[in-house]
Amino acid sequence: MVHDGRTYDEDSLHTDAQGMTRRQTVLVTGASGGIGKEFARVFAQHGFDLVLVARNEERLESLAGELSDRYGVTANVIAADLSDEAAAERIRAEVHERGIVIDQLVNNAGAGKQMRTVDADPDVLRGLIHLNVTSVTLMCRLFGADMVEQGHGRILNVSSMGAFVPDPFFNVYGPTKAFEMRLTEAMRGELAGTGVTVSALCPGPVKTGWAANAGKADSGMAKGADLIARLGYVGMQRGRLIIVPTMLYKAERVILGVLPEAAKVEVIGRWQMSLIEKGREL
Helix, strand or coil: CEECCEECCHHHEEECCCCCEEECEEEEECCCCHHHHHHHHHHHHCCCEEEEEECCHHHHHHHHHHHHHHHCCCEEEEECCCCCCCHHHHHHHHHHHCCCCCCEEEECCCCCCCECHHHCCHHHHHHHHHHHHHHHHHHHHHHHHHHHHHCCEEEEEECCHHHCCCCCCECCHHHHHHHHHHHHHHHHHHCCCCCEEEEEECCCCEECCHHHHHCCCCCCCCEEHHHHHHHHHHHHHCCCCEECCCHHHHHHHHHHHCCCHHHHHHHHHHHHHHHHHHHHHC
């Protein structure tokens, strides 16, 4: 479709009740690297304007300039640390102050850390919970309310295969990702008939800097972040509830699903320890 002299994907355009058509804007958290950066690229390729959120303002500005120049979209930057429990409200206030309408939201920012629960720094645990639970919940609440008022919108929460299984040594990560998935399911039921869809993306290992930052090596099963972002985008636009990208991750979910819980704990614990040890050798 041609709009403003350029050709855009149908997904990127919204037509209101008065028949006026405009480009949609997506807000992506954790956009400075990894899956979030690839999501920003995918949305820009499809003609969406962008609001990019992460802690590293310099990286965001560089990405915003690149995508604006290449795809002719508007890319706004908001530097924010979502491990701060007040960050979501500040982000929404800034978006409103700039007069930006958010049509789609990708809650991608998240982290995990290799540790035993009994050894963990309480401040590290609090930060991870604020990042993976508090901020995701409040971003859904605040921007979801705006979308309901607008009568349309899409939310994608980037969860994990860790939402389906126990995850020894990454104790906070798995449970918080399970929370994100259940929050997604709850909101999906609550928002039926509003024009707003809520989806959860649940990939297995992905080739980003995440594993190294968490304290382990990448798994041999890890897929590229660009592939995961593309498949996540498609599932989101189709309104799918739970998106498990690639046949490998789907098969992994099925296989792990038939194991007794005690066996899962042992198998996954040994696998995680092998990656932690390998990471120490790198």
